[in-house]
Amino acid sequence: xxxxxxxxxxxxxxxxxxxxxxxxxxxxxxxxxxxxxxxxxxxxxxxxxxxxxxxxxxxxxxxxxxxxxxxxxxxxxxxxxxxxxxxxxxxxxxxxxxxxxxxxxxxxxxxxxxxxxxxxxxxxxxxxxxxxxxxxxxxxxxxxxxxxxxxxxxxxxxxxxxxxxxxxxxxxxxxxxxxxxxxxxxxxxxxxxxxxxxxxxxxxxxxxxxxxxxxxxxxxxxxxxxxxxxxxxxxxxxxxxxxxxxxxxxxxxxxxxxxxxxxxxxxxxxxxxxxxxx
Amino acid sequence: xxxxxxxxxxxxxxxxxxxxxxxxxxxxxxxxxxxxxxxxxxxxxxxxxxxxxxxxxxxxxxxxxxxxxxxxxxxxxxxxxxxxxxxxxxxxxxxxxxxxxxxxxxxxxxxxxxxxxxxxxxxxxxxxxxxxxxxxxxxxxxxxxxxxxxxxxxxxxxxxxxxxxxxxxxxxxxxxxxxxxxxxxxxxxxxxxxxxxxxxxxxxxxxxxxxxxxxxxxxxxxxxxxxxxxxxxxxxxxxxxxxxxxxxxxxxxxxxxxxxxxxxxxxxxxxxxxxxxxxxxxxxxxxxxxxxxxxxxxxxxxxxxxxxxxxxxxxxxxxxxxxxxxxxxxxxxxxxxxxxxxxxxxxxxxxxxxxxxxxxxxxxxxxxxxxxxxxxxxxxxxxxxxxxxxxxxxxxxxxxxxxxxxxxxxxxxxxxxxxxxxxxxxxxx
Numbered sequence: 132x133x134x135x136x137x138x139x140x141x142x143x144x145x146x147x148x149x150x151x152x153x154x155x156x157x158x159x160x161x162x163x164x165x166x167x168x169x170x171x172x173x174x175x176x177x178x179x180x181x182x183x184x185x186x187x188x189x190x191x192x193x194x195x196x197x198x199x200x201x202x203x204x205x206x207x208x209x210x211x212x213x214x215x216x217x218x219x220x221x222x223x224x225x226x227x228x229x230x231x232x233x234x235x236x237x238x239x240x241x242x243x244x245x246x247x248x249x250x251x252x253x254x255x256x257x258x259x260x261x262x263x264x265x266x267x268x269x270x271x272x273x274x275x276x277x278x279x280x281x282x283x284x285x286x287x288x289x290x291x292x293x294x295x296x297x298x299x300x301x302x303x304x305x306x307x308x309x310x311x312x313x314x315x316x317x318x319x320x321x322x323x324x325x326x327x328x329x330x331x332x333x334x335x336x337x338x339x340x341x342x343x344x345x346x347x348x349x350x351x352x353x354x355x356x357x358x359x360x361x362x363x364x365x366x367x368x369x370x371x372x373x374x375x376x377x378x379x380x381x382x383x384x385x386x387x388x389x390x391x392x393x394x395x396x397x398x399x400x401x402x403x404x405x406x407x408x409x
Numbered sequence: 410x411x412x413x414x415x416x417x418x419x420x421x422x423x424x425x426x427x428x429x430x431x432x433x434x435x436x437x438x439x440x441x442x443x444x445x446x447x448x449x450x451x452x453x454x455x456x457x458x459x460x461x462x463x464x465x466x467x468x469x470x471x472x473x474x475x476x477x478x479x480x481x482x483x484x485x486x487x488x489x490x491x492x493x494x495x496x497x498x499x500x501x502x503x504x505x506x507x508x509x510x511x512x513x514x515x516x517x518x519x520x521x522x523x524x525x526x527x528x529x530x531x532x533x534x535x536x537x538x539x540x541x542x543x544x545x546x547x548x549x550x551x552x553x554x555x556x557x558x559x560x561x562x563x564x565x566x567x568x569x570x571x572x573x574x575x576x577x578x579x580x581x582x583x584x585x586x587x588x589x590x591x592x593x594x595x596x597x598x599x600x601x602x603x604x605x606x607x608x609x610x611x612x613x614x615x616x617x618x619x620x621x622x623x624x625x626x627x628x629x630x631x632x633x634x635x636x637x638x639x640x641x642x643x644x645x646x647x648x649x650x651x652x653x654x655x656x657x658x659x660x661x662x663x664x665x666x667x668x669x670x671x672x673x674x675x676x677x678x679x680x681x682x683x684x685x686x687x688x689x690x691x692x693x694x695x696x697x698x699x700x701x702x703x704x705x706x707x708x709x710x711x712x713x714x715x716x717x718x719x720x721x722x723x724x725x726x727x728x729x730x731x732x733x734x735x736x737x738x739x740x741x742x743x744x745x746x747x748x749x750x751x752x753x754x755x756x757x758x759x760x761x762x763x764x765x766x767x768x769x770x771x772x773x774x775x776x777x778x779x780x781x782x783x784x785x786x787x788x789x790x791x792x793x794x795x796x797x798x799x800x801x802x803x804x805x806x807x808x809x810x811x812x813x814x815x816x817x818x819x820x821x822x823x824x825x826x827x828x829x830x831x832x833x834x835x836x837x838x
Contacts, residue, residue, distance in 0.1 A: 190587050208589065216587035223581045227446060228637045237577050242589045246570050273635035293588070 141204050143168045143297055143328045144189065149198035151181075151188050156387040157351075158184045161198070164347055164356040168296075171323050172330045173343035173359075177372050180350040182332040183219070186301055190216045202297060212241070215295035217286050219302050225275045231285050232270040235260055238292030253292075260291035263318055280311030287315055298322065298329045304338070316342065336368070423660045429554040430546050430652040430671060433613045434622055436561035438648035439568050440606040441623035442641045443599060445631070446579045450624045451506065452494065455513040457607045457619035459490030461520025464541060464611075465527060476556045483608030484601075490516050491600055520616070544615035544668025547659065557612055564606055567598070575599055576637055613652070614668035621672045622648070629679035632686035651675040703750065705808045706739075708777045710747045711756060712807075713737045714766060715774040719832075724771060727763040775835040780807035782828035783818045789829040790822065796829040 142165035149162040158181040166172055174182050187193045189200050191207050203210050215238075238260070239253040249257075261267040264284040269277065274285060283303055290298055298319075304312055319329050323344070333339055339346065339359075346362040348354040354371040355362045385391065444453045463486025464479050471478040490512050497508035524541060540548065549557075568575065577585045578595050586592045603623075610622045626644035634640045655671030684691050713736045718724035720736075730744060748764065751757045756770030766774060785803040788794045794802065810818070827833055 192583055192586060211587075211589040214587075216584065218581065218583050218587075222583065224448075227580045228631065228635050228640050229576065229580060230636060233576070233637075234580075237581070237584065238588075240573065240577060240585075240588060240590065242591065245574060245590070248573075275635075289584075 142166060142201075143203060144330065145201040145204075146185070146189065147199050147201070149185070149188060149200065150196045151184055151193065152196055152386075153184055153193075154387065157196070157383050159188070160352045162349075162353050163198075164353060166328065166330065166345070166347075166356075168328050169323055169326045170328060170344040171319055171342060172328070173333045173339050173346045174330060174349060175333055175336065175339045175343075175346050175371075176349035176354075178334065180371070182334070182349055183301055185349065186216075186299055186330075186332055189299060190214075212293075213296040215290040215293040215298045217290045217298065217300040217303060220279065220283055220286060220305065222301075225277075225282060227274065229274060230270065231266055231272050231274055231277070231288075232257065232261070234274060234285050235270075235288045235292050238289040256292050256294060257288075260288040263291055264288045265314060278308070280307035283307050284311060284314065287318060291318070296327050298327065300329070300331045302332050302334065304331075304333065304335070336372070339363075420660065423656065425551055425554055426546050426549065426660075426667065427653050427656040429549060429558055430613045430656050430667065431649050432558040432561040433609050434626075434648040434652035434671065435645045436564040437606045437610040437619075437622045438626035438644045439565055439641055440599075440602045442627040442630075442637075442644055443568075443575050443579050444603055445624050445627035446637075450620065451509050452491070453603065453607065453623045454620035455494065455509045455516075456487045456490055456604055457611065457616055457623070458513045458520070459516035460487045460604075460608055460611060461541060461616050462486050462516055462523055463489075465520055465523035468527060469523070474553075476553045480560070480605075480608055483611070484604055486516065487604035487607060488601070491604065517616075540615075541611070542615050542617050543666055544611065544613050544618070546613045546656065546667035546671075549612065553612075557609055560605065561609055564602055564609070567602055571595065571598065572638075614672055618668055618672045621675055625672075625675045625679045626651075629675075629682040632682045632689050647675065647678050651678060701808075703747075705805070706743050706747045707750055707754075707756075708773075708808055709737065709739070710744065710751060711770065711774040712777050712781070713739075714757075714764070715771075715778050715835075718766075724766065727760060727765045729763050777807050779835050780810045780815060782832060782834045783815070783822060783825075784810065785828045785830070786822050786825050786834075787818055799829060 144166040146162050146164050149159055150157065151159040158179075162181075162185060174185060176182050184193070188195050189202075189207075191200075200207065202214055207214065235257045236249060236253070239249050239256060258267065261270055264287050266281065266284050266288055269281065274282060277285065283306075287300075287303065290300070303315055307315070319331075322329055331343070333342070340363050343359055345357060346359050347356040348362050348367055348371045350371045355364075355367045441453065444450060460483045463482035463484070465482075466486075467478040467482025468474065470482075494508050494512045497503050497511065498505050501508075503511070520541075574585070574590060574595050577590070578592065578599065582592060582596075585595070607619055607623065610619050614622050626648040627640065629647050630640045630644035633643050651671050651674035654674045656667055658674075659665040659667040659670045682690065685693075687693055710733070713733050714728060715724065716736045717728050717732055718726060730748070733739075733744065748757065751770065752759060754769075755767055756773055758765045758767050758770075781803055784806045785799045788799045788802055789796060824836075825834060
């Protein structure tokens with residue numbers, strides 16, 4: 132297999148001073164990191180450490196309190212077709228009356244083909260995506276009749292059908308059988324070998340080290356990021372999974388329960404100057 | 410006599426009304442399919458009730474029942490209620506159902522107030538309270554019907570045009586947003602179509618019964634199909650059929666209301682669907698359960714005969730039912746029925762109240778005992794369960810294991826000779 136040159140040298144994903152809150156409760160404080168192309172990246176951290184919130188912020192599904200995100204050096208809206216997002220499996224109703232094939236076809240929907248039918252090329256890509264995850268023979272099944280692992284494969288196939296360069300996945304390994312885990316990992320490694328970047332939210336420390344090339348270790352703030360051997364150290368893990376940030380979570384409670392703003396008005400515009408003045 | 414009782418069928422206004430209610434019902438069913446799948450049935454009901462004040466104000470403004478004015482009023486007041494529900498839900502601590510209920514009751518209350526005022530003060534063209542509450546299909550003039558029918562067609566066309574996007578929006582809105590679809594535009598469009606469908610539908614069935622027209626067809630159709638396209642077609646069919654049937658019934662006798670009859674037809678179809686739909690209906694599931702229960706009993710009886718034969722060292726002997734009870738406790742009264750079924754299937758032979766395996770019956774009994782003992786073996790070897798713990802766990806599994814699973818079991822266990830209790834595992838003779 133030939134390695135596709137992405138022709139992009141800078142950081143594939145840059146998160147700059149990102150702070151975000153959920154239900155008025157701050158869950159991300161000043162996250163700042165850059166990811167290079169062609170690797171499997173794990174976003175790792177304990178429950179409630181803001182992993183999903185980070186992903187949703189990158190995809191523009193929620194508004195940040197401060198900071199910004201750049202994908203391929205650009206705003207998300209300019210590069211949407213190069214980015215694929217796989218939400219958590221539990222986020223949809225699997226009793227919905229659609230077939231496996233119809234879900235994967237959704238990966239070919241584009242703002243520019245609004246109201247139009249999909250073309251022959253789209254259908255070919257859907258077939259290929261289904262074949263890659265081993266779900267082609269289930270194409271006509273209603274999605275509710277699938278096992279958890281198969282449902283996750285359908286979501287993966289939909290992402291493959293998008294033919295993106297950057298994949299952002301929220302917990303793709305939760306509730307899947309061993310065979311599916313291997314299959315998913317194989318597909319993701321292939322993507323990496325083609326020069327694509329895969330970012331995965333993952334909560335299981337046991338498997339994180341063996342799955343990923345790099346890691347972003349998160350616990351409300353950024354603990355560490357970089358190659359797995361640099362991040363996977365006793366100290367960093369202790370910092371992320373060990374003692375809670377009691378003062379910070381108390382402050383979060385106050386912000387959530389009273390009417391304090393998370394960021395003061397005007398702070399955004401002048402943040403550069405303020406930092407310099409420090 | 411025949412002529413007298415049939416003359417109403419040829420009434421041209423009947424078919425005009427039937428055509429109108431047909432289009433209104435079908436359009437409501439098609440749009441309502443998405444409302445149903447988005448689990449927004451209650452929102453639909455609230456919007457229907459909330460349209461009342463808009464219609465009343467439009468009537469006060471125009472002084473007559475002009476369809477364009479009424480639609481405009483309905484749309485504005487329907488949308489207001491949607492926005493208000495959304496706002497209450499997001500910005501206050503009220504839960505979703507409370508927000509819906511409060512908006513419904515406030516809007517409906519104001520609507521009734523206005524209608525009462527209209528009824529007491531309006532001169533000339535009097536519009537009855539009942540018309541708005543329960544529909545006025547039969548009273549519609551042809552001019553109105555053309556307008557409402559035309560709008561219904563527009564509604565259906567718009568839903569077909571955006572079918573693909575509405576499907577994604579209803580299934581996984583976050584993904585739709587992530588690929589850059591204009592999610593806000595699509596939401597507003599789908600909501601507008603819903604409000605319009607409701608505003609049209611209340612002409613046929615009125616404010617109070619509108620939710621039935623919106624939701625019931627989809628709820629009934631869901632029992633017949635696992636695909637969205639088929640579900641929408643079936644719900645359109647159900648709605649259209651109910652509209653025409655309801656209209657016919659209401660015209661068959663004097664002063665029978667059309668809207669309520671349409672809803673009655675819809676409800677009957679929906680109820681029947683819940684019970685009778687093949688595969689998913691309650692009846693189908695009950696039959697399936699009974700079938701499984703019988704299969705289990707039959708197989709247990711065969712197994713008991715086999716155990717009996719094993720104990721006596723003679724599988725080909727004749728045994729009575731008393732002997733059977735020595736091997737296994739059966740529920741009272743099930744054995745005679747099971748024996749009758751086994752005789753009919755040719756699994757047992759009978760001679761003056763004593764029974765013997767037929768060749769097919771013996772094969773079947775071997776299969777069941779084999780599956781049971783293989784499963785015990787599997788539990789013992791793979792799950793490391795102790796030999797004295799596995800019997801209850803293995804029970805019932807032998808009724809479920811399919812030939813494919815059996816082949817897999819055999820391969821994994823490498824065709825064992827004896828089970829963990831040292832009983833022989835019977836293969837084909």
